[in-house]
Amino acid sequence: MQKRSIVPIVYILFLMLPIYWLVAMSFKTTNEILAGFSLFPQTFTLENYKTIFTDPSWYWGYINSIIYVSLNTVISVAVALPAAYAFSRYRFLGDKQLFFWLLTNRMAPAAVFALPFFQLYSAVGLFDTHLAVALAHCLFNIPLAVWILEGFMGGVPKELDETAFVDGYSFPRFFATIFIPAIKAGVGVAAFFCFMFSWVELLLAKTLTAVAAKPIAATMTKTASSAGYELGLLAAAGTLTIIPGAIVIYFVRNYIAKGFAMGRV
Amino acid sequence: MKTENQKAWFFVLPVLLLVAFNALIPMMTVVNYSFQETFGDNVFFWQGVDWFEQILRSDRFHAALGRQFMFTALILVIEVPLGIAIALSMPRKGFWVPVCLVLMALPMLIPWNVVGAMWNIFTLPDIGLLGYFLNHVLGINYDMTQDPLAAWVTIITMDVWHWTSLVVLLSYAGLVSIPDAYYQAAKIDGASNWSVFRFIQLPKMKTVLTIAILLRFMDSFNIYTEPFVLTGGGPGNSTTLLSIDLVKIALGQFDLGPAAAMSLIYFAITLLVSWLFYTLMTKDDLN
Numbered sequence A: 001m002q003k004r005s006i007v008p009i010v011y012i013l014f015l016m017l018p019i020y021w022l023v024a025m026s027f028k029t030t031n032e033i034l035a036g037f038s039l040f041p042q043t044f045t046l047e048n049y050k051t052i053f054t055d056p057s058w059y060w061g062y063i064n065s066i067i068y069v070s071l072n073t074v075i076s077v078a079v080a081l082p083a084a085y086a087f088s089r090y091r092f093l094g095d096k097q098l099f100f101w102l103l104t105n106r107m108a109p110a111a112v113f114a115l116p117f118f119q120l121y122s123a124v125g126l127f128d129t130h131l132a133v134a135l136a137h138c139l140f141n142i143p144l145a146v147w148i149l150e151g152f153m154g155g156v157p158k159e160l161d162e163t164a165f166v167d168g169y170s171f172p173r174f175f176a177t178i179f180i181p182a183i184k185a186g187v188g189v190a191a192f193f194c195f196m197f198s199w200v201e202l203l204l205a206k207t208l209t210a211v212a213a214k215p216i217a218a219t220m221t222k223t224a225s226s227a228g229y230e231l232g233l234l235a236a237a238g239t240l241t242i243i244p245g246a247i248v249i250y251f252v253r254n255y256i257a258k259g260f261a262m263g264r265v
Numbered sequence B: 001m002k003t004e005n006q007k008a009w010f011f012v013l014p015v016l017l018l019v020a021f022n023a024l025i026p027m028m029t030v031v032n033y034s035f036q037e038t039f040g041d042n043v044f045f046w047q048g049v050d051w052f053e054q055i056l057r058s059d060r061f062h063a064a065l066g067r068q069f070m071f072t073a074l075i076l077v078i079e080v081p082l083g084i085a086i087a088l089s090m091p092r093k094g095f096w097v098p099v100c101l102v103l104m105a106l107p108m109l110i111p112w113n114v115v116g117a118m119w120n121i122f123t124l125p126d127i128g129l130l131g132y133f134l135n136h137v138l139g140i141n142y143d144m145t146q147d148p149l150a151a152w153v154t155i156i157t158m159d160v161w162h163w164t165s166l167v168v169l170l171s172y173a174g175l176v177s178i179p180d181a182y183y184q185a186a187k188i189d190g191a192s193n194w195s196v197f198r199f200i201q202l203p204k205m206k207t208v209l210t211i212a213i214l215l216r217f218m219d220s221f222n223i224y225t226e227p228f229v230l231t232g233g234g235p236g237n238s239t240t241l242l243s244i245d246l247v248k249i250a251l252g253q254f255d256l257g258p259a260a261a262m263s264l265i266y267f268a269i270t271l272l273v274s275w276l277f278y279t280l281m282t283k284d285d286l287n
Helices: A002-027 A029-034 A047-054 A056-089 A095-104 A110-123 A130-154 A158-166 A171-182 A183-200 A202-205 A216-223 A229-262 B006-034 B048-056 B061-088 B096-109 B112-122 B129-137 B148-176 B180-187 B193-221 B225-231 B242-252 B256-286
Strands: B035-039 B044-045
Touching: A002 A171, A002 A229, A002 B061, A002 B112, A002 B129, A002 B148, A029 A229, A029 B048, A029 B112, A047 A056, A056 A095, A056 A130, A056 A158, A056 A183, A056 A216, A056 A229, A056 B006, A095 B006, A095 B256, A110 A130, A110 B006, A110 B035, A130 A202, A130 B006, A130 B048, A171 A183, A171 B112, A183 A229, A183 B096, A216 A229, A216 B096, A216 B112, A229 B096, A229 B112, B006 B035, B006 B148, B006 B256, B044 B256, B048 B129, B061 B148, B061 B193, B061 B242, B061 B256, B112 B129, B112 B148, B112 B225, B148 B193, B148 B225, B180 B193, B193 B256, B225 B242, B242 B256
Parallel strands: none
Antiparallel strands: B035 B044
16 A cells, blocks of 8 residues: 555545435435435435336436437447548648537537527427437537547557558458457547536437437426425436446446557547 | 548548537527527517627626636636646556546536536535535534535535546546656656656646646536536526526526627637637647
């Protein structure tokens, strides 16, 4: 145990405290939460989770969110791959300007663009579909995916491409069987970032859906009913939103740890 | 060396189409609104640049912009050095690396309204863990719904909690990509820890730090959901950041024109500052 490992330990403890509080609350009754402070649940209850798992309007929120997030991750990474390749290997008219323009799309205040987004997606008949949210989230995820992938591709020597072409590989075959495996850590990291930003973004997801594709975040506003806040239920729903993310990081943890190191980034 | 190839445009085309569909059409709508006045029923009148003038002269906008710059400056000043420090003290290999990374990435994967709601309850004076501890154990009078300073401390702490890990992950990625040979050479030369940091680690982290700083700048400048859920902009207007103010105008009072003009000014400021960061941080690479 080195002395300097105290820094990460303290930091992780700081990160875990609010999460612990949320999880602890999810096992309390709303009455107990409101009655006063208690570090552990006094009357341990699974009632909050039971509500979520038995009420379709609750669990469909999670399913909807997972559908559009997966869709978005697939679309973003699929279109970002060839684009990142072009940026990393070729010079072409306006390439630098284009790269910076892509980045600027993270800067538009989503809060204000929500209404135009609603009008746009209603006009093309995609309102309240999973595809609408998946496409809208491309606005900020594609630029990031291009950026990350370009970094990883820059780390792959150009000789790899040249050797493959000399060996008679066609471009699509080279790309699919040699190039993508060479940067698969980068693909993992890019997919992780797309997943993360799509999963946590709510304003657009909420604006673009009504019933059929309603995300969990919108369902959660139900807990503030006329009877007052149902804090226990809110905490349980919040706890469950952490789980898909945690599963994804668990699977890409090695990519995050080693993956970054491979690329120039 | 990169080769010149205009056909590369075809590779970029899908990205271009998807992003342009999402960016240009809503942007045109906003530009459209910003020059017009409406009295409902979709009837619009040409208004010229009145809204822009009105916004640029309003004290309310200046106040919100000031708070926004203060917020962003504070979180950059706290999160970037803190993130680098944590990344430097993390283990380089072994079992604890993935454990650290997974635990640290966790806050970033929580939806933004959940983050706001969770911090709200966490800091409530009588029933929240932090609020109870500060008020009843340490005896500090802390209530973010009443005291502007407490509200500020809370939103800054929440953002540090939420996003420092992004800086940590990216800096760490830059650090582990430094070959051992560099450290060995530094050791032979008898370099101090500080010079190792200054002349080896920091330059190697530059590219990833550029990404980290730009991302943190853009995202904190546009932050909406978390502070809105946490404090609703209060107490009073003390934590009404730019985007919260914007939504109040756009949806609360339904003044589409001023809201659109304001968001264009807002966008222009973000763009300008990001461009400055980008050029300053990448100018060495271009030479």
